Amino acid sequence: MSPRQPKNDNSRKGSSSIARRSLLERRPSGTRAQKKRFLILCEGETEERYFQGMRTRGGPVLDVINPKVDHVNVVVEAHRRRCLDDYDDGDEVWCVLDTELDRGLADRILAKAGGTIRLALSTPCFDFWLLLHREDRRAPFQTAGDVEKALKRALPGWSKGSTKFADFRDGVDDACRRARAVASEKKDHMRNPSTSVWRLVEAIRGSAGGGR
Template sequence: MERKRFLILCEGETEERYFQGMRTRGGPVLEVINPKVDHLSVIVEAERRRRIDDYDETDQVWCVLDTELDSKLAERMRAKAGTMVRLALSTPCFDFWLLLHREDHRAPFQAAGEVEKTLKSVLPGWSKGSTRFADFKDGVDDACRRAKAIDSEGSDYMRNPSTSVWRLVESIRGSVGE
């Protein structure tokens, strides 16, 4: 039986490290790429790779991106993604998804740097460059539950704070043993 494939393009190193750490023997194939380009170019690259790497309708192509609290940027990303590329958006940033592994946080942030500071206060020693999935693995169920409590559909992408990363994580976890 062929394993389900996920193509995951990230805008940052933190996201890349997190999803690379989710790879498991016998689990779905996770191809995690950080093309080191701007938000919209990440989506363009995802679409290009979906076509040339022969991903089919049973495979999933995702972009993990931050809204940066910019609703115009978020709208452009959603329009660019179309129907074949799925978005896992975090407001203001992916670090909020990581924070939800440790605590239920609902107060809005003024900037992405605030999220990073809050995460460091609950996880001393954490830094973007040292992100390891293993440090967050035990909190994945909590993070999914907390994120869904904030936005049960994963579509209120400009709610501050919010994240729809749970949709991707549940999809990966749900494909194990399919």
């Protein structure tokens, strides 16, 4: 018998090159391979617009999604996307949600998140986080609608559909400081009013090389 000839490995080269192309498509040079990635699931348009506006050329990758489902299912969708998408151990998955002054709802959200999904909760609602960019507020609100009215007084012309991060950028440091001060008074996600959105915002800003 003649000695076995080595197989032509063109097929292997072809398949490996396709795999490499696929990997490169998923991890563009200078972005995915080098930058931290945040998956941020929001329950509303206001939150979605705010975090989309935080994207910067030199900052981390922000995947901002509004799945348009109820609070608990936002967390369910976060678990699903974390498992299916190409997220590394150093990446972070967050859900930005309102408690609606409903402790039972907040407890269900916390239980569903477990220790895997990070939560940025606001009581009564995300609009309180926006209000803190403009003023320091400690008095409780009766409803989420009352927060919206207060924000419209602080920022005339604002509406949920017109939210732009640019309108709040100059007040981010103040908002983080004020939110931390509220949180330190009573470590309870149901404190009215309160918000832990500052944790997510500071994580994003810190991942941009310490820039602001």
